[in-house]
Amino acid sequence: MNITEKIIAKHAKKEKVVPGEIVEVDVDYCMANDATICLNIDIFKNKFGFKKVWDPAKVVFLIEHQLPADSVNTSESHKKIREFSHAQGVQLHERDGVCHQVMFEKYVKPGQLIVAADSHTCSYGCLGAFSTGMGSTDIAAVMGSGKTWLKVPETILVDLSGKLKPGVYAKDVILKLCGEITAAGATYKSIEFTGSLIKNLSISERFTLCNMVVEMGGKSAMIAPDQTIKECYQAQDIDWKLLQPDADAKYEKVLKYDVSKLEPQVACPHFVDNVKNLKELLDTPIDQGFIGSCTNGRLDDLRIAARILHHKKIHPNVRLLVTPASVTVYQRALKEGLIDIFLEAGAIINHPGCSTCWGACQGVMASGQTLISTANRNFKGRAGSPESKIYLASPATVAASVVEGKIVDPRRYL
Amino acid sequence: MKVWKFGDNVDTDQIIPSQYLVLPTMREMAQHTLEPLAPQFAQQYKAGELLVGGHNFGCGSSREQAPTVLKELGVKVIMAQSFARIFFRNCINLGVLLIELPEANELEQGHEVKIDYTHAKIINKTTKKEYEMVPMSDFFKKIVNSGGLVDYLKNKN
Structure with a gap:
């Protein structure tokens, strides 16, 4: 079995699973955020008739999509989330950051099986x-039972070799892959990244790769934990053998890419x-740049952008919004002086x-406006008016572009 | 059933834009269904008409409000060349029938279509063409026939 199959088999209490098989699994964490929690709660209480969540320590709620409340309707929904959370004792985070970044910092461990009411949950691979x-119906069922059903996915192995040129980042790699594999090319499937590039990527960069697997239709993402990950979790009791593919692991197909000649990419x-x-x-x-999100709002992203914006001003016709992915990231960025650089350059934080x-x-x-976003x-x-346009790029491309207004x-700038 | 035709990659932000998700009821939210692609959809759609998409229908955000507003307006069946995974699962859970039809691109806005469940056929009455319907797997059929995941799990237990 490959790693994805091994984790699913373990959580299904089975020796072996094969792609296409439908299994019932135990869930380690179930997460939801303010975009859908009210609907989840409604289904949990009024449709399923559950009274208590299965384990309050394993249900994580975050208010982070629409924060601070910007309207009475938003505030009413946040109020409902707080009331339910306090009554049930679930883990509520109200100001700590984007759900996936907070899960990554405070909860997720290698080998776990986690489901959440958000499409970018594939990041924890x-x-x-x-x-x-x-x-929401699936998540409400998990909130009440701690279990869900999964169809074991086929896995595509993406083998990335070569070294990235200066000014080219993990974001450029995943944008390139989205273009090649296409928006539905991995539908229902898992993507496992491997190859010599991976060991040279920080965990944050690996997060960026896994985060966007859903943009190719993928169900989940996976990267075999290496020394970098093992050092972070050495104090934890983790079955590392589980997290390496078996010698006879099967993949639906293997796609090989050499990133050595890759140029900066933009999704139009x-x-x-x-x-x-x-x-x-x-x-x-x-008209506007955005540096943030679960894809590229971490400390290394802010460092790259700050290096470009140091002692520079953004173009007078352009706005720049910087939103650190979490409070932890924000505090570190403050200590390193990055936030000062952004403010001096003319950004809104x-x-x-x-x-x-x-x-x-x-x-x-x-x-009629155009956004360039990380x-x-x-x-x-997606960012407001249906008549606006969004380009997606790396933090470096966004930072350089807001200086020139194009x-x-x-x-x-490097 | 009259066809409402949409293209490839209809994402859930098109089905229900994020700014409407805080509206307190599904009925209010449903008034904005598919607004960026067809501003008059919610007003003009009549319950039971057939939604048709191209490839990757329902991609993007996991928001279950997307199939829920469609159901609120009376959508019972969606046909597309392919569906995105989370949307597929959400529709099954809500008891909305999804039909994957490779030739869905041959159906056009306003065509009259009949679904013959007994013979697993889709008949385009406007063009007189017939298509084979690939049956849903038994597991999904059981959930849809129960009316969705809630009733399926209740009956199972």
């Missing part, structure tokens, strides 16, 4: 955990797989959360 997004409106080399888009005018990526608060776009989706209207190659 970066730590060697099986994780996938589901809707309105589809994540509409990916082009940045040089084809040079001088495209922009938002409290950690989904912010502009979610499109319902903080930096919503007007019709986030993961550029669907029509899409530029970040390598000029």
Whole structure:
């Protein structure tokens, strides 16, 4: 079995599972956020008739999509979330950051099986955990029972070799893959990343890769934990053998890419797989830049952007919004002086959360405007007006572009 | 059934944009169904009409509000060349029938379509073409026939 199959088999209490098989599994954590918690609670109480969550220590709720409340309706929904959380004793995080970043910092461990009411839950594969997004009825069932059903996915092995050139990042790699594999190319499947590139990537960069697997339709992502991960979790009791593929592990197919010649990439409106080399888009005018999200709002992302923006001012016709992915990231960025650099450059700093990526608060776009963003989706209207446009790129590309008010190659600033 | 035709990669932000998710009731939310793609959809759609998409219908966010607003407007069946995973699962859980039809791109806005469940056939009455319907796997059929996951799990236990 491959790693994904091994984790599912363990949680299904079975010796072996095969792709296509439907199994019932025990869940280690179940997470939801303010975009859907009220619907989950309604289904949990009124449709299933559950009275208590199965284990309050394993149910994690976060208010982070629309924070702080920007309307009475939002505030009413946050109130319901607090009341339910306090009554049930579930783990509530109200200001700690984007759900996936907080899960990554405080909960997820290699080998776990986690489901959450958010599509980017596939991110935790970066730590060697099986994780996938589901809707509210599924999550309400897990909240009440601690179990769910899973169809064991086929796995595509993506073998990444070579070294990235300066100014080219994990974000460029995953954008390139979205373009090649396409928006539905991995539907129902797991993607396991392997190859010589991976060991040279930080955990944060691996997170960026796994995070966007859902943009190819993927169910889950996986990276075999290596020494980097083992050092972080050495004090924990983790079955590392489980987290290596068996010698006879099967994959649906193997895709090989050498990243040595990769250039900066940009996903163009309105589809994540509409990916082009940045040089084809040079001088495209922009109105706003966004640096943040579960894809690229971590400390290394902010460092890259700050290096470019140090002693510079953003273009007078452009706004820049910076939203650290979590309070932990925010505090470190403050200590390192990164936030000062952004403020001096003319940026707006938002409290950690989904912010502009979610499109319902903080930096919503007007019709005819163009956003360049480090986030993961550029669907029509995703950041506000359906008549606005979104380009997705690395933090370096976004930082360099807001200085000039148009899409530029970040390598000029390195 | 009259066809409402949409293209490839209809994502859940198109089905229900994020700014409407805080509305207190599904009925209010449903007034904005598919607004970015077809602003008049919620007003003009009549319960029971057939939703047709291309590839990757329902991709993007996991929000179950997307199939829920469709159900609220009376959508019972969605046909597409392919469906995104979480949307597929959400529809099954809500008891909305999904039909994967490789030739869904041949159905056009306003066509009249009949689904013959007994003979597993889809008949386009406008073009007179017939298509084979691939049956849903037994596991999913059991959930849909129970009316969704809630009743399926209640009956099972």
